[in-house]
Amino acid sequence: MSPQHFALAWSVLFASALIGGTALKLWLAQRQQRHVLAHREAVPAPFRDSISLEAHQKAADYTVAKLRFGLWTTLFSAMIVLVWTLEGGLHLLNTWVSSTFGTALGGQLALLVAFAVIGALLDLPWDIARTFGLEARFGFNRQTPRSYALDLLKNTLVSAVLMLPLALLVLWIMQVAGGWWWLWAWAGLTAFSLLMMVVYPLVIAPLFNKFQPLPDGEVKTRAQALMQRCNFALSGLFVMDGSRRSAHANAYFTGMGAARRVVLFDTLLGQLSPAQIEGVLAHEVGHYKRHHIRKRMVVMFGVSLAGFALLGWLSNQVWFYVGLGVMPNLFAPNHALALILFSLVLPVFGVFFSPLAAATSRKHEFEADAYAAQHSDARALGEALVTLYRDNASTLTPDPMYVRFYYSHPPALQRLERLGALPEAAPNSTHTPATA
Numbered sequence: 001m002s003p004q005h006f007a008l009a010w011s012v013l014f015a016s017a018l019i020g021g022t023a024l025k026l027w028l029a030q031r032q033q034r035h036v037l038a039h040r041e042a043v044p045a046p047f048r049d050s051i052s053l054e055a056h057q058k059a060a061d062y063t064v065a066k067l068r069f070g071l072w073t074t075l076f077s078a079m080i081v082l083v084w085t086l087e088g089g090l091h092l093l094n095t096w097v098s099s100t101f102g103t104a105l106g107g108q109l110a111l112l113v114a115f116a117v118i119g120a121l122l123d124l125p126w127d128i129a130r131t132f133g134l135e136a137r138f139g140f141n142r143q144t145p146r147s148y149a150l151d152l153l154k155n156t157l158v159s160a161v162l163m164l165p166l167a168l169l170v171l172w173i174m175q176v177a178g179g180w181w182w183l184w185a186w187a188g189l190t191a192f193s194l195l196m197m198v199v200y201p202l203v204i205a206p207l208f209n210k211f212q213p214l215p216d217g218e219v220k221t222r223a224q225a226l227m228q229r230c231n232f233a234l235s236g237l238f239v240m241d242g243s244r245r246s247a248h249a250n251a252y253f254t255g256m257g258a259a260r261r262v263v264l265f266d267t268l269l270g271q272l273s274p275a276q277i278e279g280v281l282a283h284e285v286g287h288y289k290r291h292h293i294r295k296r297m298v299v300m301f302g303v304s305l306a307g308f309a310l311l312g313w314l315s316n317q318v319w320f321y322v323g324l325g326v327m328p329n330l331f332a333p334n335h336a337l338a339l340i341l342f343s344l345v346l347p348v349f350g351v352f353f354s355p356l357a358a359a360t361s362r363k364h365e366f367e368a369d370a371y372a373a374q375h376s377d378a379r380a381l382g383e384a385l386v387t388l389y390r391d392n393a394s395t396l397t398p399d400p401m402y403v404r405f406y407y408s409h410p411p412a413l414q415r416l417e418r419l420g421a422l423p424e425a426a427p428n429s430t431h432t433p434a435t436a
């Protein structure tokens, strides 16, 4: 095959993946919508005592509204990828930037920045519509236009401070490190992300939220007893003012090693009893004790190493650029172009791997639940889950195929079934025969 044939074959492969992936997403959303609406009129039997029909229907309506919104963002982003690549958008931008700023390191950085800024501007209207339209309509949004604008400003500044030096570092490595640049660039990015695990909770998160030590009380005593029981070192328990932005509740662990901290959203404290919060925390400890965090990191770093190796090879292939609608500079570096094209291509093919990632994640959730059931009260965790499903308006009746592709957590019914089936959960757990 001649180089032109390679480029053409690559164009066709890319366009097929983009169209196929988009069609797949629309099909899955369609399935989910049909499934949720078909179950809208009745609360599933196991939840009849804990979730009202009204709450169930709100969850259905919220799910459908999110799907319809997602339909437009899916189509829009597919169109944007198409415009950047096959329609020649990136080629145009590159021509303009390189004739204005040159093709040396500064010009390369300018191209990355221009691409990132345009991308952010294109996303902004959607994010505004999501926050003040969709989320507000279902009573979840707590942001005012003013606080939203302030967040946006802070986010932009923080990204600039962090990302500009990082981008410059990668571009510089690409320029000076020769054929093995991708290995060095990967090592640099890996070191950066490890550093961020420590820096983020201590420096960046406090810029956006207030963190206060968990006040004395039953939640704290229970949490401390649990950590002791599980032999889990912790540097602190904090409450975050999540209610400033959203009514959605959450809890998470952050940091590494002895710098680990537990963060509870204030919204969670308002919704759950101390015993239920203990169940949620036991689940989170389970993720650590079953080595999910470490496994996830190893997989992430392994996948990114493979990605960088692939990029190292692709960046030297003229067909990679030409097939995506860009004429590479023949006598100047194409580093920024290669990075941008790669970032556009990855998600297009990534969709097809999402069931793999989602399945692993769901398996981990079951394992963390099992750990929680062993070291805490499975029933309390079950109640907590039901409350969170209700208050976050998460549907209880998702489409199984949609779950397979997107759900990082098993559906409510499956999780509760497993929790209840554990011997620790109910001492006399004999399965009651189904009545005919």
Ligand SMILES: [Zn+2]
Binding pocket: 283, 284, 287, 365, 368
């Ligand atoms: Zn989990």
